[in-house]
Amino acid sequence: MQGKSMKTGKHILRDYASKPEFSSLLILLVMFVLTAVLQKNFFEIKSIMRNINAFAPLILVTMGQAVVIISGGIDLSSGTALSLLTCVLTSIMKKNDPITGLYAIIITFLIALLIGFMNGFGIGYLRIPPVISTFATSFIWLGIALFLRPTPGGESVPWFGVFYNFDTLKDTSAFFSLLSGFLPPALLLVVIGCILWYVISKTRTGRYIYAVGGNSESAYESGINTARTQIVAFMINSIFIFLAALFFVGQTGSGDARMGDPLTLKSIAAAVVGGIALSGGRGNVYFALVGALILSLVNKIIFFANIPYAYQTLVGGAIVIVAIAGSQAYISYSTKIKEIKIG
Amino acid sequence: MNILEVKNVKKNFGGVVALSGASLTCKEGRITGLLGANGSGKSTLSKIIAGVYTPDSGEITYLGKKIHYRNPHEAKQQGIGMVYQNLSLVPELTVWQNIVLGDEKNAGYFLDDKNARERAADIIHKLLPNIDIEKKVFELTPGEMQVVEIAKAVSRKPKLLILDEPTAALEKAQVISLFNMMKELASSGVAIIFTSHRLWEVIEICHDLTIFRNGQNVGSMDFDKDEKDVKKIIFYITGSQSETGIAKTCAETCGETRLSIRNLNLGTTLKNISFDLKKGEILGVGGLAGQGQQELMLALAGNFAKISCDAKIDGKPIKLTRPSNAIRNGIVLVPGDRETEGLFSKHSVFTNLIFPKIGIEKKSFIVPHAKLRKECEQIANILALKAASLDMPVSTLSGGNQQKVVIGKWLGLETKVLLLSDPAKGIDIGAKTDLYSYIIDQVRNRGMSVVLYASDTKELIEYCDRILIMYEGSIAATLDTEEITEENIIRASMRV
Numbered sequence: 001m002q003g004k005s006m007k008t009g010k011h012i013l014r015d016y017a018s019k020p021e022f023s024s025l026l027i028l029l030v031m032f033v034l035t036a037v038l039q040k041n042f043f044e045i046k047s048i049m050r051n052i053n054a055f056a057p058l059i060l061v062t063m064g065q066a067v068v069i070i071s072g073g074i075d076l077s078s079g080t081a082l083s084l085l086t087c088v089l090t091s092i093m094k095k096n097d098p099i100t101g102l103y104a105i106i107i108t109f110l111i112a113l114l115i116g117f118m119n120g121f122g123i124g125y126l127r128i129p130p131v132i133s134t135f136a137t138s139f140i141w142l143g144i145a146l147f148l149r150p151t152p153g154g155e156s157v158p159w160f161g162v163f164y165n166f167d168t169l170k171d172t173s174a175f176f177s178l179l180s181g182f183l184p185p186a187l188l189l190v191v192i193g194c195i196l197w198y199v200i201s202k203t204r205t206g207r208y209i210y211a212v213g214g215n216s217e218s219a220y221e222s223g224i225n226t227a228r229t230q231i232v233a234f235m236i237n238s239i240f241i242f243l244a245a246l247f248f249v250g251q252t253g254s255g256d257a258r259m260g261d262p263l264t265l266k267s268i269a270a271a272v273v274g275g276i277a278l279s280g281g282r283g284n285v286y287f288a289l290v291g292a293l294i295l296s297l298v299n300k301i302i303f304f305a306n307i308p309y310a311y312q313t314l315v316g317g318a319i320v321i322v323a324i325a326g327s328q329a330y331i332s333y334s335t336k337i338k339e340i341k342i343g
Numbered sequence: 344m345n346i347l348e349v350k351n352v353k354k355n356f357g358g359v360v361a362l363s364g365a366s367l368t369c370k371e372g373r374i375t376g377l378l379g380a381n382g383s384g385k386s387t388l389s390k391i392i393a394g395v396y397t398p399d400s401g402e403i404t405y406l407g408k409k410i411h412y413r414n415p416h417e418a419k420q421q422g423i424g425m426v427y428q429n430l431s432l433v434p435e436l437t438v439w440q441n442i443v444l445g446d447e448k449n450a451g452y453f454l455d456d457k458n459a460r461e462r463a464a465d466i467i468h469k470l471l472p473n474i475d476i477e478k479k480v481f482e483l484t485p486g487e488m489q490v491v492e493i494a495k496a497v498s499r500k501p502k503l504l505i506l507d508e509p510t511a512a513l514e515k516a517q518v519i520s521l522f523n524m525m526k527e528l529a530s531s532g533v534a535i536i537f538t539s540h541r542l543w544e545v546i547e548i549c550h551d552l553t554i555f556r557n558g559q560n561v562g563s564m565d566f567d568k569d570e571k572d573v574k575k576i577i578f579y580i581t582g583s584q585s586e587t588g589i590a591k592t593c594a595e596t597c598g599e600t601r602l603s604i605r606n607l608n609l610g611t612t613l614k615n616i617s618f619d620l621k622k623g624e625i626l627g628v629g630g631l632a633g634q635g636q637q638e639l640m641l642a643l644a645g646n647f648a649k650i651s652c653d654a655k656i657d658g659k660p661i662k663l664t665r666p667s668n669a670i671r672n673g674i675v676l677v678p679g680d681r682e683t684e685g686l687f688s689k690h691s692v693f694t695n696l697i698f699p700k701i702g703i704e705k706k707s708f709i710v711p712h713a714k715l716r717k718e719c720e721q722i723a724n725i726l727a728l729k730a731a732s733l734d735m736p737v738s739t740l741s742g743g744n745q746q747k748v749v750i751g752k753w754l755g756l757e758t759k760v761l762l763l764s765d766p767a768k769g770i771d772i773g774a775k776t777d778l779y780s781y782i783i784d785q786v787r788n789r790g791m792s793v794v795l796y797a798s799d800t801k802e803l804i805e806y807c808d809r810i811l812i813m814y815e816g817s818i819a820a821t822l823d824t825e826e827i828t829e830e831n832i833i834r835a836s837m838r839v
Contacts, residue, residue, distance in 0.1 A: 202453040207436075211444060214433040221431040222445035222495075223416045281435040 021275045021287045027323055028290050031297035038304035049184045051300075053164070053251070056186035057082075057244045058266060059292040062274070063193055064240030065267040066288035071233035072213035072280035073123055073130035077138035078241060078267055081115050082260030084145040085245035090154025090255035101157035109242055115141065116238030117231055124227030138264070145257035152256035156249055163189070163250025185250070189243045190289070197285050200236060209233050214281025270295045273323050294323065344371045345404075346503050346534040347392065352401030354387055356739075361387040363558035365401070369503065369534040374525060376545040377538045378580055379555030385538055386741075388555075389505050392536075393425035394418030406502070424501030426493050426509050434481035439463035441480055442495045467494040470520045484633075485512040493521065497528070504528065505536045510544055511768060514632045522548050540770065541799070546571045554579040580772055597808070598622035601792045602674070602760050604643070607652040612638050614817040620760065620792050625783075627807030628796040630836045635816040636796045640764040643794065644676035645669030656759065670699070673759030677750050677766050685749035686737050693719055693733040696752045722751045743774030750778065761785075763795045767802060779806055800832055812836055 036042045061078050068075045075081075085108050092104035115137075122133040148154075161168035166180035200206045208229045211219040216226050244263075249255065268278075274291025276283030298319045302312050347369040354362040362384045369375050377385040390396050392403065394412030403410050405421065412418045415425075432441045442463040448455045463476050470490045480488060489512045496504060506525075510518050525535055525548060539545050545552065551565040554576065562579040564571075602620040607613055613635050620626050628636045642650055645666040654663050656672050663669060669676075678685045686695055697715045719733055728747050737748055746766060753761070761782070767775040783806065785791045797803050803810055804827055812820040812835040820835035 204447050204449070204454060207440065207444075207447065207454060210436060211433045214435040218431040218433050219444070221415060221427075223419060224445050281433065 021284055021290075023326065024273060024275050024287055024290050024294065027273070027326070028294050028297075031294050031301065035297050035300050035304070038301060045182055049182070051296075052184045053186050053247075055293060055296040056184075056190055056247055058263060058270060058296055059190055059289050060193055060240045060244040060247075061260075061263045062267040062270040062288045062292040063197065063285055064237035066271045066274065066276045066283060066285045067197070067209065067233050067240075068130075068237045069268075069271055069276050069278060070213045070280060070283050070285070071209045071230055072216055073120075073230060073233065074134065074268065074278070075119065075234065075237055076131065076134040076264055077115075077119065077141055078237070079260035079262065079264035080138040080141040080145065080257075081112075081238065082241050082245055082248070082263060083255075083257050084115070084141040084148075085112055085242055086248050086259065087145045087149040087154065087255035087257055089245060089249045090156055090253075091148045093155050093157050093160070095155045095157065098157050098159060101160050104157075105246070108245065109239075112238040112242040112245075113235050115241075116235030119237075120227075120231030120234035123234075124230040142257060145255075149255045149257050152254050152259075154255040156253040160250050160253070163246045165250075186247055189247055193240050193243055194286065194289075196236070196239060201285075205229065205232050210281055212280075266295060267292070269320050269324065273320070295320065298323075345369070346371050346406060348402075348404040349388065349392065350402040350404075352388065352391060352398045352403065354384075354391060354396060354399050360558055362391075362398075365555065365559055367536075367553055367560070369536060371534055372529050372532050373550040374529055374535040374537055374548055376549035376552040377536055377555065378542075378545060378552055378576065383555040383580075384558040385555045386507060389425065389507050389536065389538065392418070392503075393423055393505055395425075419499065419501075422500070422502035423505070424496040424499050424503070425505040425507065426489075426496045427507055432480045432488060432491060432495075435479060437477050437479050438467065438474065438483070438491055439476040441491055442467065442476075442498055444495065446499060462498060463494065466498050467491065469524055470494065470517065486514060486517060486632075489513060490517060490521075493524075497524070501533065503534045503536070507538050508540070509537075510539050510541065518544065540772070542573060542576065542772075546573070546576075552576070556580065577772060597624050598790060601657060603653075603655045605653040607639075607642065607650065607654075609638065609642055609647055609650050612816050613642060614815075616818055618811060618818065618821075620794065622792055623786055623790045624809065625786055625793045625795055625807050627803040627810035628794060628813060629800065629803050629810050629832055630813040630819065632798060634813040636813050637764055638816075639813065640676060640762050640794070640796055641678075643669070643760075643762055644674060646676075673757050674762065675753045675756070675758050675760070676762040676764065677746075677753070678764050686745060688738040689736055691734045692723075692728075692737050692740070692748055695737050695748050696722060696733075699752050699756060743770040743778075746770055747774070747778065750782075758785075758791055761791055761793045763793060763797075765796055765798050768798060800829060803827075803832065804829060 039047070041047045061082065065075055065078055088108045088111055089104045092107055093100045119134055119137055122128045122137065123130050126133070128136075159168060162176075163185050166176045166183065166185060169176040170180065200209075208219065208224050209232070211222070211224055212226045212229045212233075219229075220226050248259065270291040271283070271288045272278060272291070273294050274283070274287040274289065276285075276288055276291075298316055299312075302315050302319075307315055345368055347367070349365060349367040352362055352365045354360075365384055365388050367375070367377075367388065377389070379385045387396065391398050394415040394417055397411070397413065405423070410418075410421070412421075418425075433444065436444070439460045443459040448458055450458070460476060467474060467476065467490065470493065471487060474483075474487060474490075480491060483491065489509060493506070493509055496506075509521060513521065525537070529535055529550075537545065537549055546566075549566065551567075552563060553560050554562045554564075556579065562575075564576070599622060600619045601622045601624075604619075605617045607616040616639065618626070628639060630636060641647065642652075643663065645663045645668050648664050650663055652663055654661050656674065659672075661668060661672050666676075687698070693716070696719045700715065700718075701710060716733075722728075723733065728744055728751065737745060740748065750766065763782070767778060770778070779802075782793060786793055795803070795807060807827065808824060810822045810827055810832065811818050812822065812832065814836070822831055822835065
């Protein structure tokens with residue numbers, strides 16, 4: 001085909017190395033090594049499963065956040081939305097009535113979509129800047145959550161634990177007992193999330209999410225419905241949050257109006273560490289996963305390095321800043337190299 | 344058949360009349376040229392036809408039916424395509440993704456990327472045979488981006504194609520490819536509206552011309568019948584005969600050396616450049632596009648910290664490592680890309696004009712608003728700046744007027760060396776003449792020195808006392824006064 005340039009292996013490596021994703025992989029590798037060194041039983045199955053369970057919620061919320069940021073927005077209501085969904089789940093379910101579990105899942109899923117729709121609507125049609133709009137909606141979700149669950153609690157059907165541990169269904173089939181030995185359901189939830197994004201990314205909507213985030217005027221002039229695209233991005237985000245809510249209720253059996261709060265800002269930081277540009281239009285959702293892993297490992301390292309509790313937040317924050325600054329510096333360094341070569 | 348008929352369209356923006364009664368006819372398979380000054384209404388009319396603006400009154404008939412589009416999508420769906428001056432590309436997406444943006448086809452449920460790549464390659468390789476369609480748009484040069492924009496519009500198979508200044512960023516070879524594509528489209532029945540400030544282009548490719556001034560059309564020519572009379576065209580555009588002013592020559596007015604540059608080196612971009620610039624001299628920088636001319640201008644203005652150079656202004660050695668050094672010594676740059684480098688687009692005209700004054704002359708703690716206001720009004724007068732009010736955001740001005748602001752802000756400061764990086768690009772004849780006559784006045788009568796880089800060779804020939812021809816980052820030749828002819832310039836540029 002005319003015009004296709006032949007890229008040598010060296011060129012491909014150099015092109016790839018200048019991307020921010022590359023630096024995040026490097027950082028991840030470093031974090032893995034450090035954690036493995038500090039945590040003696042890091043490579044044991046039980047320990048890996050426990051880690052996956054600990055990391056999964058942030059991974060899911062970060063992936064959703066990444067989609068929103070790529071579309072040119074940001075979601076400051078992720079955490080409270082997550083809390084709200086757990087409260088909804090545990091308010092619909094009745095301990096002794098297994099079918100309520102199914103109802104709860106369906107209704108909560110629809111509510112999650114509604115949350116995404118409302119967030120997207122405020123930004124796409126009401127033209128409120130995302131930071132302000134989602135900041136405002138975070139209080140709406142919190143308010144409803146507190147109304148449903150003033151204190152943590154609520155009910156959950158016994159089989160809901162399957163979202164946390166396959167052991168829950170051991171009475172139904174020995175197969176589940178087997179799975180519970182090495183496969184945490186949280187991993188499957190993450191895989192479902194990845195499949196969801198994979199499918200979307202191969203459709204027009206996926207392409208338009210990048211276009212709208214990259215330059216919304218150009219997208220509009222090209223005939224793309226920017227408002228609709230932004231709404232869809234937020235709805236995808238909600239689905240990820242929904243998956244995380246399933247996990248939390250599976251784990252604790254209760255709903256809590258405040259449990260999601262720490263995840264909001266962490267998901268943003270994780271997305272940036274994973275190479276998602278806050279300006280929009282750029283980044284790879286799978287690498288948001290990497291960013292979330294990095295952040296989670298940072299916490300582990302702090303814990304195992306025996307840093308006094310009082311300083312853990314400080315040190316954790318400092319490491320995040322260094323990681324983000326390092327990633328940005330890497331980007332501008334490699335961009336400068338490109339510029340000098342061209343100019 | 345008449346594809347498009349525009350009758351007496353009027354359009355107001357706030358208090359400013361953009362169109363006071365414009366009419367136009369476009370026939371199937373013909374290329375219609377639109378000529379006129381910036382602010383004469385031709386861009387506005389194009390945007391109305393393309394559905395970006397709605398007319399206040401008047402009638403537009405397209406394919407026999409009266410149309411009233413509410414947004415550009417409706418126009419696009421009916422087969423009207425427009426290529427803008429301000430690009431509508433998404434920088435982070437690749438060339439092929441941009442070409443099919445908004446028009447993607449599916450294979451089953453998913454995007455048919457293979458088909459998209461083929462479609463994109465088909466079109467764009469006619470204009471740029473070697474372009475890599477996998478490159479992201481932000482990696483391209485402005486000329487290449489313009490070509491992608493054109494490919495995008497053409498890929499929708501429009502029946503009416505509007506090209507608004509498509510050649511401004513293109514090199515001669517690309518312009519020729521574009522013209523070939525236009526001829527091909529025209530012969531397959533597409534009606535084309537073509538705008539350009541380069542008269543030779545319009546004369547060469549268009550079948551007929553309509554000329555605008557002050558919001559209405561003042562003349563038209565049909566090249567099937569009329570002859571191509573350049574003087575007549577200029578008359579229509581400016582409303583006056585083109586003046587051949589009698590300017591003093593350099594021999595009469597030039598003084599001692601003002602700026603001396605020795606051994607200017609910048610990486611691999613600029614190599615061993617040395618020259619002298621006299622007081623009151625206009626020194627041109629020419630050569631093929633992309634030989635380092637723009638970089639030289641930026642370098643002289645102090646934009647590159649890593650530069651190595653022996654520079655003296657009026658005998659005093661200076662370091663060209665920071666822009667503030669250059670400015671404090673009276674070396675001032677009017678950049679090529681006024682939108683990104685020359686103006687604060689969201690600020691008012693007034694703010695833009697006074698900014699250097701406030702920044703450099705640190706006199707009083709409180710900004711003397713009234714005094715600055717008066718100075719601004721004087722400057723606006725000198726430059727015949729058309730702005731409804733000094734408080735309008737500068738982005739609302741036409742290109743030519745914006746450029747006047749970029750230059751205007753340096754007036755009133757002691758400018759010793761004015762560096763002009765393609766100042767008249769995309770500016771109509773009327774504004775161009777204004778601009779240059781002001782500059783020449785400053786040069787001949789006040790002893791200001793000018794280094795002028797112009798992509799239009801004719802500008803270099805008309806205004807420069809001496810021309811440096813650049814090739815691959817160094818000076819290949821110097822042409823002095825009588826040696827300045829188009830033939831010599833081309834010879835030297837191509838190293839013949």
